[in-house]
Amino acid sequence: MTTLRLTWLLLQKDLRIAARSREVLGFTLLFSVLCVLIFAFGFLQSGSAAVRYVPGVLWVTLLFASSMSLLRLFAAEEEGGTLPLVSATTAGTVPLFLSKAGVQLVFTTLVTALVLPMVLLFFDARLDAPGPVIASLLLGLVGQSVVGTLCAALLVHVRLREVLLPLVLYPTVAPLVIAGVKVTSMALQGQSGQGTTDWLTLMLVFDLVFVAASPWLHGRAMQR
Amino acid sequence: MTPTSPQEPAPLEARGVAWAAGERFVLLDLDVTLRPGELLLLSGHNGAGKTSLLDVLRGERPVDRGAVLLQGVPLPEVAVHELPRHVASLHHRPGLYFDLTGRENLTLMAALCGHTLSVAEVEAALTRVGLEPAAWDRRVRHYSRGMKQRTGLARVLVSGARVWLLDEPSTGLDPAGRATLAQVLRDARDEGRAVMVVTHDPELIALADRHLVLRGGQVHEGAL
Numbered sequence: 383m384t385t386l387r388l389t390w391l392l393l394q395k396d397l398r399i400a401a402r403s404r405e406v407l408g409f410t411l412l413f414s415v416l417c418v419l420i421f422a423f424g425f426l427q428s429g430s431a432a433v434r435y436v437p438g439v440l441w442v443t444l445l446f447a448s449s450m451s452l453l454r455l456f457a458a459e460e461e462g463g464t465l466p467l468v469s470a471t472t473a474g475t476v477p478l479f480l481s482k483a484g485v486q487l488v489f490t491t492l493v494t495a496l497v498l499p500m501v502l503l504f505f506d507a508r509l510d511a512p513g514p515v516i517a518s519l520l521l522g523l524v525g526q527s528v529v530g531t532l533c534a535a536l537l538v539h540v541r542l543r544e545v546l547l548p549l550v551l552y553p554t555v556a557p558l559v560i561a562g563v564k565v566t567s568m569a570l571q572g573q574s575g576q577g578t579t580d581w582l583t584l585m586l587v588f589d590l591v592f593v594a595a596s597p598w599l600h601g602r603a604m605q606r
Numbered sequence: 607m608t609p610t611s612p613q614e615p616a617p618l619e620a621r622g623v624a625w626a627a628g629e630r631f632v633l634l635d636l637d638v639t640l641r642p643g644e645l646l647l648l649s650g651h652n653g654a655g656k657t658s659l660l661d662v663l664r665g666e667r668p669v670d671r672g673a674v675l676l677q678g679v680p681l682p683e684v685a686v687h688e689l690p691r692h693v694a695s696l697h698h699r700p701g702l703y704f705d706l707t708g709r710e711n712l713t714l715m716a717a718l719c720g721h722t723l724s725v726a727e728v729e730a731a732l733t734r735v736g737l738e739p740a741a742w743d744r745r746v747r748h749y750s751r752g753m754k755q756r757t758g759l760a761r762v763l764v765s766g767a768r769v770w771l772l773d774e775p776s777t778g779l780d781p782a783g784r785a786t787l788a789q790v791l792r793d794a795r796d797e798g799r800a801v802m803v804v805t806h807d808p809e810l811i812a813l814a815d816r817h818l819v820l821r822g823g824q825v826h827e828g829a830l
Contacts (some may be wrong), residue, residue: 391717399705402745462746463699466666467718470686604686 385476392468392481399458400485406454407489414447414493415500432505437566440501441559444494444519446527449548451489452530454466455482456538465538465604475601479531483596485525494519507570514578518565521585525558525592532596536603561585615678617642617800618663618693618769622672623660624823625655633657634823640769640800645791645813648757648804649828650820657697659820660771663802664695674765676769690719694767696775700758706749708732708757711746716764723764731760736786751778759790769800776807784809 393519400407421439425432459465466477499520509515533551537543561581568578618640625633632655640646640663650656661667663674665681672679676692682690684807695701702711709728716723718739723731735756745755755778762770776784788809794801795815803810811817 388717391714395703395706395710395714398701398710402705458703458705462704463697464701464703466664467690467701467715470690474685474687523634 385474385480386425388477389484391478392477393484396458396485396499397488400489406451406457407492410447410451410489410493411496414443414497417443417446418500418504425505429573433507433570434567436501436507436570437563439505440498440566441522441562443497443550444490444522445555445559447493448486448490448526448530449551451486451493452546452551453544454533455531455534461540470602474603476597478604479535479597479600482535483527483531486531487523490523490527494523502548509569510572511527511569511574514574515566515569516581517582518562518585520591521582522558522562525589526555527584527598528589528592532592532600532603533601538603552559553566555586558585561588568601615675616640617677619675619678620659620663620672621675623662623674624671625658625667625669627658629731631670631823633662633669636824638663638802638818639823640802642768642800643795643798644800645690646800646802647811647814647817648802648820648825648830649806649817650700654820655823657773657818659683659694660695660697660773660802660804664693664771665689665739690765690767692767693769693771694762694765695771695773696755696758696762697771697773698777700746700754701761702746702754702757705741705745707745708737708749708753708760709742710759711757712764715761718768719765719767720764721764727764731763732757734763734786734790735760752780752783755779756786761789763790768798770802772801772805774801774804774806776805777811788813 418439421435421443425435425439456465459468469475501507530551533547533554537546537550540546561584564581565578568574616639620636620638623633623636624631641660645647648656648659658667662669677736686694701715703714705807706714709732712728713723730741732800737753737756737760741753746757749757755775760776776787779787784807791801791803791813803814805811818825819828
C-alpha cells in the first residue's frame with residue numbers, strides 16, 4: 383500500500399474519531415473564544431489604538447489554541463495502545479506523521495475561521511486588503527501544524543509532555559508568529575509591497591524546511 | 607507440530623539477550639527459540655519480566671546485550687515496517703481505536719499490515735473470535751473488557767503474522783470466550799504459526815507444547 387493511500391486512510395480515521403468524540407475540537411474552539419474575550423477585555427481600547435493589538439491577539443490566540451489540540455493529537459493511540467501498530471505501517475512512519483499534521487491543520491483552520499472575524503469585530507478593525515493576511519495565515523497554520531506535530535510526537539513518551547510541549551513549540555515557531563504579526567500589522571495599516579513579501583518569503587522558507595525535515599525526524603522519534 | 611530444520615532459521619529467536627530497567631537487569635543472557643507450529647507457554651512470578659521479554663521480542667524495547675533474530679535477521683536490521691507482517695502481539699491494551707467500531711478497527715489494522723480485507727473476511731474474523739454481530743458496528747469504547755479482548759484477538763488474526771506474542775490473552779474473557787480463544791490458538795498451531803503465550807489460565811496451559819519459566823532473568827524448562 384502506498385504512502386499516500388495509507389496517509390489518506392489514517393487521516394480519514396483521525397477525522398472520523400474527531401467527529402465522533404468532538405471533545406478536542408469543541409474545547410479548542412471554546413478556549414480560543416475565551417482567549418479572544420480575555421484579550422478584548424484586557425486591552426480595552428477604542429478607535430485606532432485598539433487596532434494595534436489585533437495582530438498580536440490573533441496570532442497568540444492561534445498559537446495557544448494549536449498547542450491545546452496538539453496535546454490530544456496522539457490521545458487515541460495512547461488510549462488503545464495502537465501507537466506501535468500505526469508507527470510501523472507497511473509504508474513506514476511517514477503516513478502517521480502526515481495524517482496527524484493534516485488533522486492538526488484542519489483543527490487550526492477551523493479555529494482561525496472562528497477567531498479572525500471575532501478579533502476584527504471585538505477590536506473594531508477592518509481588513510480592506512485581506513490577501514496578505516490570508517496568505518500569512520495559510521503559511522503560519524501549515525508551519526505550526528507541522529512543527530507542532532513533530533513536537534507532540536517527540537514528547538509522546540515523555541511524562542511531563544503537557545508542560546514541555548509549549549516550552550519546545552513556542553520558541554521554535556516564534557519566527558512564524560513574528561512574521562505573521564508583521565504581515566497582519568502592515569495589512570491593517572494599509573501598507574503592502576516589499577516588506578510584506580519579505581515576511582511571507584520567510585514564512586514560506588520556514589515551512590519548506592520543516593515540511594522536508596519533520597517526517598524524517600518524526601520517524602526517528604517513533605523508533606524510540 | 608512442525609519443527610525447525612537446522613538449515614531453516616527460527617521465526618523468532620532471542621540469543622543471549624540482556625535488558626535492564628535502570629540499574630537492574632530484568633533479562634540476563636537469555637535464550638528462547640519460537641518454533642513454527644508450536645505453542646510455547648511462558649510463566650513466572652509477578653515482576654519476573656514476562657511482559658518485558660515479550661516487548662523485547664516484538665522490538666518494542668532495544669536489548670542491552672545479545673540479539674533478537676527474526677528469521678535469522680537481527681531486529682535492528684529488519685525495516686520497522688516489516689515487523690507487523692511477521693509479528694503480531696496482544697498485550698494489556700488491546701491495540702484498538704476506541705472511537706472506531708470493531709469492523710472499522712479490523713479493516714484499518716489489516717491495511718496497516720498491507721492487507722486489504724473484504725467485508726466477508728472482516729466478518730469471518732469477528733465471528734471466529736465470537737463477537738456478536740450486533741456489536742460489529744458499535745464503537746469499541748462501548749465494549750466490555752472481554753469484547754475488547756476478543757476484538758484485539760481478531761486484530762491479531764487479520765494481521766497474517768506467522769509469530770504471535772500474547773500476554774494474558776484470556777483476561778476479561780468469560781468461559782465461552784476462553785474456549786473460543788483456546789480454539790483459535792489450536793488453529794494457529796495447526797496453521798504452523800509460532801505462538802508464545804503468557805498466561806495463568808489452566809485451559810490455555812493445557813494446550814502448550816512447551817513450558818518455559820522465567821526466573822532470575824533467565825528461562826528454564828518447566829513441567830507441563
